[in-house]
Amino acid sequence: AQSVTQLGSHVSVSxxxxxxxxxxxxxxxxxxxxxxxxxxxxxxxxxxxxxxxxTLVKGINGFEAEFKKSETSFHLTKPSAHMSDAAEYFCAVxxxxxxxxxxxxxxxxxxxx
Amino acid sequence: EAGVxxxxxxxxxxxxxxxxxWCNPISGHNTLYWYRQNLGQGPELLIRYENEEAVxxxxxxxxxxxxxxxxxxxxxxxxxxxxxxxxxVYLCASSSSGLSYEQxxxxxxxxxxx
Numbered sequence: 747a748q749s750v751t752q753l754g755s756h757v758s759v760s761x762x763x764x765x766x767x768x769x770x771x772x773x774x775x776x777x778x779x780x781x782x783x784x785x786x787x788x789x790x791x792x793x794x795x796x797x798x799x800x801t802l803v804k805g806i807n808g809f810e811a812e813f814k815k816s817e818t819s820f821h822l823t824k825p826s827a828h829m830s831d832a833a834e835y836f837c838a839v840x841x842x843x844x845x846x847x848x849x850x851x852x853x854x855x856x857x858x859x
Numbered sequence: 860e861a862g863v864x865x866x867x868x869x870x871x872x873x874x875x876x877x878x879x880x881w882c883n884p885i886s887g888h889n890t891l892y893w894y895r896q897n898l899g900q901g902p903e904l905l906i907r908y909e910n911e912e913a914v915x916x917x918x919x920x921x922x923x924x925x926x927x928x929x930x931x932x933x934x935x936x937x938x939x940x941x942x943x944x945x946x947x948v949y950l951c952a953s954s955s956s957g958l959s960y961e962q963x964x965x966x967x968x969x970x971x972x973x
Contacts (some may be wrong), residue, residue: 755899778960788901789863789964790952797960811962836901842958844915847962849901 748773748841751772752850760858765809767853769837772818778840779812779820782849785833793835796820807831832857861885863965865951871971877939877972880968884953891928892962893936894950904951908934943970 753768771777775850778797782790794805801813811822822835864883872878884891888914889910894902907915910931911936917925928934942961948969952962 748868750866780960782964787966789952789966791964792961795960838901844907844917846904846907846915849903851899852901 748839748848750839752851754766754853754855756854759827761829762826767822767835769820771779771839773839780838781822782836783857787806795802797816805809827857829857831855861950863953863963865965867968872941873944874972875940880936880949883933884892885963888953888955890954892932892952894931896948896950898966908922920951943972946970946972957966
């Protein structure tokens with residue numbers, strides 16, 4: 747069965763520092779992978795997705811993620827953190843018998859001035 | 860383009876009371892999802908509709924939860940009776956096709972059962 751594991755429930759970085767949020771997946775078939783962001787008291791917003799093709803995927807707000815099959819990883823990065831990046835980030839994979847989104851537990855990103 | 864609309868945004872009820880949540884998806888989106896998000900967790904799918912048909916309700920606790928999407932547009936999720944463990948955020952999402960690749964989420968309804 748497909749699943750995702752997000753390493754670290756809380757990550758704190760300084761403004762201007764590199765952001766790295768880790769996601770590892772488990773899938774018996776080529777995975778479709780996603781990163782969503784959730785700001786306080788809001789719904790989830792799609793940041794980026796990997797389906798097929800280029801393994802380095804660029805998303806909104808300067809985020810990108812690289813699909814590494816050998817490491818079963820899909821880590822999210824941003825070169826320089828901004829205060830407005832403070833939010834919760836969810837990695838997800840298409841899975842289950844119905845092909846639904848399966849989410850990780852989330853990583854809360856804090857950005858210090 | 861208007862996003863997914865949900866109401867109410869917040870609801871506090873006593874246990875054993877009924878409660879209902881409403882969702883209006885993005886215009887033209889045939890697929891509608893209801894998720895439950897417990898504190899500190901990712902969303903978990905409760906039910907997925909393709910137009911009026913519930914195509915996946917395997918995770919919906921059918922003894923107390925029900926949902927409907929009568930005209931294939933807006934949808935209602937009901938809990939009767941509510942239990943303390945139902946306290947969570949209930950999210951609605953929609954997508955433009957049967958593929959759940961890009962889902963658009965509403966702001967959610969935060970339910971507190973006392």
